[in-house]
Amino acid sequence: MNSLYDVQQVLKRFGIYVYVGSRLGDIELMAIELKNLYEARMIDEKTYQTSWLILKREHRIEEARDKSGEM
Numbered sequence: 147m148n149s150l151y152d153v154q155q156v157l158k159r160f161g162i163y164v165y166v167g168s169r170l171g172d173i174e175l176m177a178i179e180l181k182n183l184y185e186a187r188m189i190d191e192k193t194y195q196t197s198w199l200i201l202k203r204e205h206r207i208e209e210a211r212d213k214s215g216e217m
Contacts, residue, residue: 150204153180153197160188170208177201 147153150173157164157179164175177198184194 147193147196148200150200153200156180156189156193156197157183170205170212173201173205173208177205 147156153176154164157176160183162179162183164172164179166172166175180189180194180197180201183189184191189197
């Protein structure tokens with residue numbers, strides 16, 4: 147697992163589809179859903195940590211993109 151798409155597939159296994167309308171919003175909601183799955187012991191620690199790191203990286207990329215004025 148190494149991309150945002152992979153994290154989406156983990157969530158999809160549990161019937162969780164995230165679309166807020168902004169990529170940054172999607173990433174933040176995915177992080178919340180991922181945490182809920184982990185706390186409910188639906189996913190293991192390794193999956194949670196890997197997914198969380200991917201979301202954190204993507205969040206940083208999107209914030210940098212927003213600051214530079216790109217769409």
